[in-house]
Amino acid sequence: MQAVKEKLTDMKEMRKARAEAKAEEKEEKEMAKARMEVAHEVRLAKEADAARQMHLNKAGEAVKNEIAKHSPEMQ
Numbered sequence: 001m002q003a004v005k006e007k008l009t010d011m012k013e014m015r016k017a018r019a020e021a022k023a024e025e026k027e028e029k030e031m032a033k034a035r036m037e038v039a040h041e042v043r044l045a046k047e048a049d050a051a052r053q054m055h056l057n058k059a060g061e062a063v064k065n066e067i068a069k070h071s072p073e074m075q
Helices: 002-069
Strands: none
8 A cells, every 4th residue: 555655656746847847848948939039130120220221321422422413623
């Protein structure tokens, strides 16, 4: 009878350990997923910033060209 009680106790402990390990694994996966989402958004922000900077540079060049066209020194 004692052996049966010990076996049941061992089974409970194993189930509890498995459940804890599974919960920990799930939490780690969620954290990894969140980190990936953050990294993705950071990449998109960097790409958008680079595109914005490129357009600002083009606009600056266009302004310089227009000023040069209408400059009295050229006439």
